Amino acid sequence: MTGPVNPIRNQFIEELKQSGFTDKQIVVADESRACYGYDATRQSADPMLVLLPENGLQVETALQLAAKRKLKIFPRGAASGMSGGSIPSSDGIILSLTRMKQILEIDQENMIATVEPGVITGELQEEVGRLGLFYPPDPASLAFSTIGGNVAENAGGPRAVKYGVTADYVMGLEAVLVNGETIRSGNKCVKSVSGYDLTSLLVGSEGTLAVITKILLKLLPAPETVKTSLLAFPSMTAAAHAINAMFKNQIEPSTIEFLDHHSINAVRDGLPFSLPEEADTVLLVEIDGTATGVLSQSQKLKELFKDDALLLIEAQNESEREQLWIARRRLSPAIANLAPHKINEDIAVPRSAIPEVIARLENLSEKIALPIVCFGHAGDGNIHVNVMLDKDDPDQARRGHQAIDEIFAVTLELGGTLSGEHGIGNTKSAYLDKEWNPATIATMRAIKRAFDPDNRLNPGKIFQQLERYL
Amino acid sequence: MTTSPWQQELKKCVKCGACMAVCPIYRQTGREEMVARGKLNLIERLNDKNELPPGWIEAVDLCLLCCSCEENCPKGVKITEIIADARYRQTEQLGLNPIKKSAFSLLKNRFLSLPRFLKAGSFLQWLLWRRLPRHSGLVRRLPLPGLDDKTVIPALPQKHLDDYLKKRQTPTSNLKPVIYFPGCATRYLYPQMGLDLLYVLELLGFQGVVPKELNCCGMVTWGAGDQKSNQELKQRNLEVFRKHSDIKEIVTGCASCGHALKEYEDLPQECEILDISEFLFRHREKLEELVGTDKLEKKITYHDPCHLRKGQGITSQPRWLLKLIAGENFIEMRHPERCCGAAGTFGLSHKEISREILAEKAHDTDATGAEIVTSGCPGCLLQLTEGAVVADSKWQAEHPISLLADLLRKGVR
Numbered sequence: 052m053t054g055p056v057n058p059i060r061n062q063f064i065e066e067l068k069q070s071g072f073t074d075k076q077i078v079v080a081d082e083s084r085a086c087y088g089y090d091a092t093r094q095s096a097d098p099m100l101v102l103l104p105e106n107g108l109q110v111e112t113a114l115q116l117a118a119k120r121k122l123k124i125f126p127r128g129a130a131s132g133m134s135g136g137s138i139p140s141s142d143g144i145i146l147s148l149t150r151m152k153q154i155l156e157i158d159q160e161n162m163i164a165t166v167e168p169g170v171i172t173g174e175l176q177e178e179v180g181r182l183g184l185f186y187p188p189d190p191a192s193l194a195f196s197t198i199g200g201n202v203a204e205n206a207g208g209p210r211a212v213k214y215g216v217t218a219d220y221v222m223g224l225e226a227v228l229v230n231g232e233t234i235r236s237g238n239k240c241v242k243s244v245s246g247y248d249l250t251s252l253l254v255g256s257e258g259t260l261a262v263i264t265k266i267l268l269k270l271l272p273a274p275e276t277v278k279t280s281l282l283a284f285p286s287m288t289a290a291a292h293a294i295n296a297m298f299k300n301q302i303e304p305s306t307i308e309f310l311d312h313h314s315i316n317a318v319r320d321g322l323p324f325s326l327p328e329e330a331d332t333v334l335l336v337e338i339d340g341t342a343t344g345v346l347s348q349s350q351k352l353k354e355l356f357k358d359d360a361l362l363l364i365e366a367q368n369e370s371e372r373e374q375l376w377i378a379r380r381r382l383s384p385a386i387a388n389l390a391p392h393k394i395n396e397d398i399a400v401p402r403s404a405i406p407e408v409i410a411r412l413e414n415l416s417e418k419i420a421l422p423i424v425c426f427g428h429a430g431d432g433n434i435h436v437n438v439m440l441d442k443d444d445p446d447q448a449r450r451g452h453q454a455i456d457e458i459f460a461v462t463l464e465l466g467g468t469l470s471g472e473h474g475i476g477n478t479k480s481a482y483l484d485k486e487w488n489p490a491t492i493a494t495m496r497a498i499k500r501a502f503d504p505d506n507r508l509n510p511g512k513i514f515q516q517l518e519r520y521l
Numbered sequence: 522m523t524t525s526p527w528q529q530e531l532k533k534c535v536k537c538g539a540c541m542a543v544c545p546i547y548r549q550t551g552r553e554e555m556v557a558r559g560k561l562n563l564i565e566r567l568n569d570k571n572e573l574p575p576g577w578i579e580a581v582d583l584c585l586l587c588c589s590c591e592e593n594c595p596k597g598v599k600i601t602e603i604i605a606d607a608r609y610r611q612t613e614q615l616g617l618n619p620i621k622k623s624a625f626s627l628l629k630n631r632f633l634s635l636p637r638f639l640k641a642g643s644f645l646q647w648l649l650w651r652r653l654p655r656h657s658g659l660v661r662r663l664p665l666p667g668l669d670d671k672t673v674i675p676a677l678p679q680k681h682l683d684d685y686l687k688k689r690q691t692p693t694s695n696l697k698p699v700i701y702f703p704g705c706a707t708r709y710l711y712p713q714m715g716l717d718l719l720y721v722l723e724l725l726g727f728q729g730v731v732p733k734e735l736n737c738c739g740m741v742t743w744g745a746g747d748q749k750s751n752q753e754l755k756q757r758n759l760e761v762f763r764k765h766s767d768i769k770e771i772v773t774g775c776a777s778c779g780h781a782l783k784e785y786e787d788l789p790q791e792c793e794i795l796d797i798s799e800f801l802f803r804h805r806e807k808l809e810e811l812v813g814t815d816k817l818e819k820k821i822t823y824h825d826p827c828h829l830r831k832g833q834g835i836t837s838q839p840r841w842l843l844k845l846i847a848g849e850n851f852i853e854m855r856h857p858e859r860c861c862g863a864a865g866t867f868g869l870s871h872k873e874i875s876r877e878i879l880a881e882k883a884h885d886t887d888a889t890g891a892e893i894v895t896s897g898c899p900g901c902l903l904q905l906t907e908g909a910v911v912a913d914s915k916w917q918a919e920h921p922i923s924l925l926a927d928l929l930r931k932g933v934r
């Protein structure tokens with residue numbers, strides 16, 4: 052893995068050291084750099100250098116010095132990304148924000164946390180939880196992904212149906228531009244309308260506009276209690292009707308997860324409860340809030356579905372709650388046993404279109420002769436679509452690719468979007484123009500150009516190659 | 522270096538990053554090559570390379586084999602097996618690294634032939650101690666390479682467990698035999714704990730048979746990449762088990778031994794390895810009756826030994842036991858599952874990181890206000906005792922079985 056000694060790199064390193072970077076913050080060794088070039092998509096490329104800044108000033112310094120030499124910069128959080136957002140190029144520099152992991156302030160009066168980007172989402176939740184506060188966004192990766200990465204991808208989770216996604220909690224940001232200057236947006240005010248809303252622009256920008264160095268997050272009072280129920284229905288349509296009925300009857304679940312029948316079959320054995328044979332769709336429903344509110348809503352839930360549901364189990368305590376969640380948690384490893392590989396997309400559609408999407412994907416599965424397993428967030432229409440295949444079989448690989456094209460086509464036709472959570476990154480950039488018209492993409496590119504004229508900040512993400520980008 | 526026999530296993534890692542949430546080494550170093558995902562990446566990429574870069578060696582070396590990553594890995598990758606194997610192939614090529622070598626040869630010899638070693642007195646000469654009030658451990662007095670003045674080495678008991686057992690009269694009638702596998706640490710450093718365990722077994726109607734020929738379980742040698750010694754020890758133990766194959770239950774009070782023994786491939790048929798907490802839970806009715814309403818009047822807390830919780834999946838039985846012993850006085854600490862940083866020879870060869878990990882554990886222990894921190898592993902007890910010294914705190918570290926034995930002795934009296 053030894054590459055040629057790179058004079059530009061050496062000069063750059065020299066300047067970094069003169070500006071206060073320590074040896075430990077500059078990763079040069081081949082074998083160490085090799086561990087900063089992958090993410091959860093399993094793509095991998097070794098960056099020419101890795102920097103581990105410890106504060107916003109160091110980020111500024113790094114970007115200023117990189118600007119002088121027109122070096123490319125790739126921001127990286129925990130690299131749990133599912134769309135290749137942090138994958139570098141071999142002539143690029145990984146800027147790992149993992150060392151900037153301080154919770155700077157928890158303002159209890161205004162219920163706002165100020166954090167550095169490398170704070171782990173779950174650790175923030177734990178800290179604010181100790182004060183009776185609540186940071187709701189709950190991507191499944193919360194135990195290891197960073198707030199910075201969550202903001203950059205606008206991550207969401209099961210609780211989105213009631214509480215929304217990361218964007219709904221970002222009150223303000225500090226971010227360093229590609230030339231090394233810091234910009235600020237937002238503040239602690241609930242009402243704040245001065246100038247363009249740069250916060251909204253940076254949330255979900257996937258590290259292509261600026262490097263986020265400080266984040267103000269809205270907090271809520273922690274809900275008193277939560278009640279979890281599992282319901283089984285004979286069809287996806289029946290389940291969809293059930294969800295509508297919940298909302299119409301003033302039940303406001305914080306989570307509605309669903310498993311389609313392939314998912315059910317994958318986990319059926321070894322569940323701590325038995326599922327009726329006819330169960331085609333399972334819903335995992337959580338209701339949170341005050342004790343009295345939760346009680347009355349969950350009674351209503353039981354009332355409503357006592358006839359229609361094939362099964363309705365309500366968890367009475369934490370360990371029963373855990374048992375109900377087992378079905379959902381075991382899903383990923385369980386479906387991995389169905390085939391050597393999976394292509395996994397996280398489309399989203401309006402909630403009402405879920406049964407239609409599932410039915411059309413069922414047909415598609417038959418057509419391409421590959422299993423397609425769907426599960427996800429029924430409350431907000433975000434569906435994890437998994438095409439199971441053996442990529443080493445060229446014919447299966449071809450059919451898999453065909454499937455993706457069709458999945459996206461169906462999704463867009465039904466008013467959906469390419470990605471509900473994971474972002475475009477470099478894995479979905481080829482499809483961007485299927486969702487947006489040329490004028491819209493041109494506007495996005497103009498914004499990118501305004502922030503990053505030389506295309507040096509996380510190039511190759513969201514938009515395809517340079518020619519089309521400029 | 523030779524090719525890893527774990528090729529397929531390495532490919533199972535999907536680089537999801539879930540291991541980052543739990544790796545103590547990653548927590549302290551914040552370096553991606555130190556987390557399981559990074560280590561596996563390096564092991565896979567430098568598979569059959571002859572030259573091993575220093576970063577590779579460091580990454581493979583800096584691992585507690587605590588299984589935290591394994592417990593958390595959605596793909597069930599056998600991470601610690603892969604790392605232990607990489608160490609093995611590395612030592613085949615380069616020999617043990619010098620720090621590890623000195624620490625390890627000491628431990629290995631001590632474990633393999635400690636009695637002789639001790640008689641020669643060299644062990645005691647090598648280490649100079651000072652007794653600390655309040656603590657069962659000792660703190661070294663003179664600076665020695667690799668150790669500082671807070672390193673706790675347990676008060677070397679005058680007698681080993683074997684010495685006590687020679688004189689001990691066990692009423693054999695009416696008692697059902699089980700094999701008791703004490704493990705080296707209990708045998709030579711904490712013999713009283715072994716006696717406590719045997720005492721409790723007897724009250725429950727079991728005779729703990731301790732065959733003299735039992736050896737070290739092999740965990741330390743496996744972890745250090747010394748596969749040869751590991752196999753040797755394993756075979757010797759298996760021979761003993763086979764000789765006594767009419768006894769089906771093998772009980773141990775050492776989490777690491779239990780974890781190692783449960784991994785033996787060819788245990789005699791129907792032979793079962795049980796941690797003492799599992800064993801007691803099986804006989805809970807009898808035990809609950811024996812304990813009655815007696816309760817320990819001290820606040821206690823509990824640290825999950827990695828090799829119990831992550832290695833064997835045992836979490837509820839020790840807690841049941843502690844509630845039985847102390848009732849409401851048993852308080853959970855924050856993050857009881859986090860490694861204490863002992864990990865066999867790791868605490869000796871990587872003092873600094875081990876200390877940082879320990880400091881967090883000490884902090885969480887302190888916060889409970891407990892007088893006693895319990896743990897089902899002598900290695901952890903040693904480390905936790907050092908934690909009290911480092912943090913200048915007052916708690917003691919005890920095995921739950923010792924607290925139980927004390928409680929029962931009172932009741933019997």
Ligand SMILES: Cc1cc2nc3c(=O)[nH]c(=O)nc-3n(C[C@H](O)[C@H](O)[C@H](O)COP(=O)(O)OP(=O)(O)OC[C@H]3O[C@@H](n4cnc5c(N)ncnc54)[C@H](O)[C@@H]3O)c2cc1C
Pocket residue numbers: 090091125126127128129130131132133135136137148168189190191192195196197198199200201202203204205206207208209257258259261262263264472473509512536537538
């Ligand atoms: C098992 C698993 C489950 C997941 N579940 C979910 C889920 O439920 N919901 C969901 O939304 N996602 C989920 N994800 C995807 C992923 O965890 C999220 O996208 C997460 O937000 C990424 O955070 P990260 O810290 O890992 O960022 P990285 O992967 O390191 O980076 C992601 C993007 O953000 C940019 N970036 C990172 N930090 C900064 C910064 N400080 N400034 C500017 N740009 C930055 C990077 O350049 C990159 O483009 C899951 C991933 C895994 C592996």
Ligand code: SF4
Pocket residue numbers: 533534535536537538539540541557558561590593594595596597598600
């Ligand atoms: S948790 Fe397992 S699969 Fe995920 S990155 Fe770590 S080792 Fe790989």
Ligand code: SF4
Pocket residue numbers: 543544545546547555556557560583584585586587588589590591600601
């Ligand atoms: S065994 Fe422990 S120390 Fe080693 S990589 Fe896994 S979590 Fe980290």
